[in-house]
Amino acid sequence: MERKRVFSGIQPTGTVHIGNYFGAIKQWIALQDDYDALYCIVDLHAITVPQKPSALRQNIINMAKWYIAAGIDPQKSTIFVQSDIPAHSELAWILNTIARMGDMEKMTQFKDKSGDGRERASVALFDYPVLMAADILLYDTHIVPVGDDQVQHVELTRTLARRYNKRFGETFIVPRTLLSHGARIMGLDNPHKKMSKSAVSVYNYIALTDNAETIRKKIKKAVTDSGSEIVYSDDKPALKNLLTLYHLATGTSFAELEARYAQSSYGEFKRDLAEALIDHIVPIQERFSAISDEEVHDILTRGAARARAYANEKMRAVRALCGLGHV
Ligand code: ATP
Numbered sequence: 001m002e003r004k005r006v007f008s009g010i011q012p013t014g015t016v017h018i019g020n021y022f023g024a025i026k027q028w029i030a031l032q033d034d035y036d037a038l039y040c041i042v043d044l045h046a047i048t049v050p051q052k053p054s055a056l057r058q059n060i061i062n063m064a065k066w067y068i069a070a071g072i073d074p075q076k077s078t079i080f081v082q083s084d085i086p087a088h089s090e091l092a093w094i095l096n097t098i099a100r101m102g103d104m105e106k107m108t109q110f111k112d113k114s115g116d117g118r119e120r121a122s123v124a125l126f127d128y129p130v131l132m133a134a135d136i137l138l139y140d141t142h143i144v145p146v147g148d149d150q151v152q153h154v155e156l157t158r159t160l161a162r163r164y165n166k167r168f169g170e171t172f173i174v175p176r177t178l179l180s181h182g183a184r185i186m187g188l189d190n191p192h193k194k195m196s197k198s199a200v201s202v203y204n205y206i207a208l209t210d211n212a213e214t215i216r217k218k219i220k221k222a223v224t225d226s227g228s229e230i231v232y233s234d235d236k237p238a239l240k241n242l243l244t245l246y247h248l249a250t251g252t253s254f255a256e257l258e259a260r261y262a263q264s265s266y267g268e269f270k271r272d273l274a275e276a277l278i279d280h281i282v283p284i285q286e287r288f289s290a291i292s293d294e295e296v297h298d299i300l301t302r303g304a305a306r307a308r309a310y311a312n313e314k315m316r317a318v319r320a321l322c323g324l325g326h327v
């Protein structure tokens with residue numbers, strides 16, 4: 001029997017942080033054994049805000065290296081670059097014709113990202129979720145593992161799939177979201193907002209490129225809650241976030257961590273947390289440095305060939321159902 005498909009992607013926009021890693025990449029690794037996994041580097045999404053072309057190119061290569069260094073195995077999974085497959089843009093255009101302004105105006109990420117600059121935001125930033133729907137639907141994806149900020153986009157994808165199927169005939173699989181335990185890692189400087197690569201302060205996140213000294217410094221500076229008890233509770237959002245990171249880096253349960261640190265100060269707890277993160281991240285950094293650009297180019301070329309074959313076939317069916325073209 002054919003394996004079900006998983007699809008996910010990250011924008012090659014510079015910093016990869018532990019929110020991206022624990023919220024997305026880490027669960028991709030677990031899925032690649034049981035699913036036909038496609039992991040994309042979504043450069044067309046990245047240009048919805050201005051990018052420096054030379055930096056974008058480098059970020060694409062680096063993102064592929066992070067995928068591999070973290071444990072995505074190119075023998076098991078298809079790793080590829082979105083813009084290598086023009087069908088993503090073509091399907092996005094077709095889906096634009098069935099997406100409604102009312103659907104799009106509900107999208108909170110656009111509101112967050114455009115903020116006060118709505119009038120100056122690109123049309124592409126507004127349309128971003130439709131391109132994401134195209135990414136997913138093009139490959140008959142069953143499962144989309146993402147952090148919780150993307151759930152609304154997968155919901156839109158489901159709406160568009162159903163609407164298209166109803167209007168033109170059964171074509172797309174209606175996918176579902178898969179959330180991880182690290183689905184929402186919060187900023188170290190503000191536990192009420194998600195950790196983000198577009199944060200103003202570097203003390204918001206721990207990047208996968210941060211060295212041990214930087215990680216120690218950032219964890220030391222991380223905000224904590226009032227009181228001194230180390231407990232996992234909703235009314236202690238900062239500690240909850242730090243305990244989540246500790247759990248994700250080591251696999252130790254919250255109950256065990258609470259017991260271990262029952263008599264400890266925040267300082268001691270943070271020192272151990274920093275070391276746990278360093279132990280987890282340093283081996284990934286070592287693997288990153290060992291991968292050459294040539295190796296990555298080969299992997300991305302092979303990935304694109306596989307993705308293209310599937311995408312082209314799907315687009316032939318889509319065009320025919322819509323009545324596009326002349327043959
Ligand atoms: P930005 O914050 O600038 O929007 P980003 O850090 O969210 O960027 P993306 O490329 O948009 O980066 O996200 C890649 C993946 O990482 C997505 O699946 C997203 O849900 C996940 N992710 C991002 N931030 C977090 C976070 N703080 N916690 C958990 N998952 C996250």
Ligand code: LTN
Binds near residue numbers: 135136
């Ligand atoms: N919007 C996502 C990235 C993304 C994606 C996708 C994730 C683009 N296309 C398809 C899953 C499936 C984000 O991380 N901000």
